[in-house]
Structures are given as structure tokens and as C-alpha cells.
Amino acid sequence: MNRDYGYSLHREIVDVLLDENPEISDNEIRSAGGGVVALVLTVEKPRNMRLYRLVKELKFQARHSAAQVVAVTMPAESGPAWEVLSLSFLRELAEDAVAFKDQRRLQAALKPRVR
Numbered sequence: 001m002n003r004d005y006g007y008s009l010h011r012e013i014v015d016v017l018l019d020e021n022p023e024i025s026d027n028e029i030r031s032a033g034g035g036v037v038a039l040v041l042t043v044e045k046p047r048n049m050r051l052y053r054l055v056k057e058l059k060f061q062a063r064h065s066a067a068q069v070v071a072v073t074m075p076a077e078s079g080p081a082w083e084v085l086s087l088s089f090l091r092e093l094a095e096d097a098v099a100f101k102d103q104r105r106l107q108a109a110l111k112p113r114v115r
Contacts, residue, residue: 005053010039013036021082033087034068035068038069043073071083074110083110
């Protein structure tokens, strides 16, 4: 059964992520927390994101994954845009969005820079 949560979240080896996406620099990864493994959050439908599910997945990844960094990609007019954040910061943003029941706050905070 294929479900649509408005996003996808998966783990990626940082070296592979950097090779496949020249828009992301090694310095961004290091400044966000570094590590060998990163999470990639692909926002497919920002208005339809299931925030409760995202928070649950981020909590799980924080406890059971070696990832400290999340590379967030969102569609933009000129192609995909990337933003690199620490996992703890993204988790706090998502938890705040759930607590305040305001998804627009999360969308504004995740608005990546188009490069």
C-alpha cells in the first residue's frame, strides 16, 4: 500500500549525497553536525505534510540512527532547493508546528535557498 504523507525521509551516506548533489557543500554538512550518515527529507507536497508522522519519524531517527544532519529539499520554480539542518533543530521545528497547530511556521522555516 503506497501512502502519500507529503514527504519522504530516508538515510543516505554523506559522501554519496555530496557526489549526487553538488548544490550541497561539505562545509554545510559539517556546520550542521557532520557525520557519515545524513537524513534526506524530500518535501513533495508542503501543504499536505503529515506533521505528526514526521515528528514520530524524526524522534525515531534521533534515537536509533547515526544521522545528525538532515538535508531538506523542496520544489522551487527554478528546480529543487536544498537546506542543511541539524536533526535536533528540525525535530524542534516540527514539534513546535504540531504544538501550535501551524504548519505554515514549519514551511517558512524550511524554505530552502535556491542555488
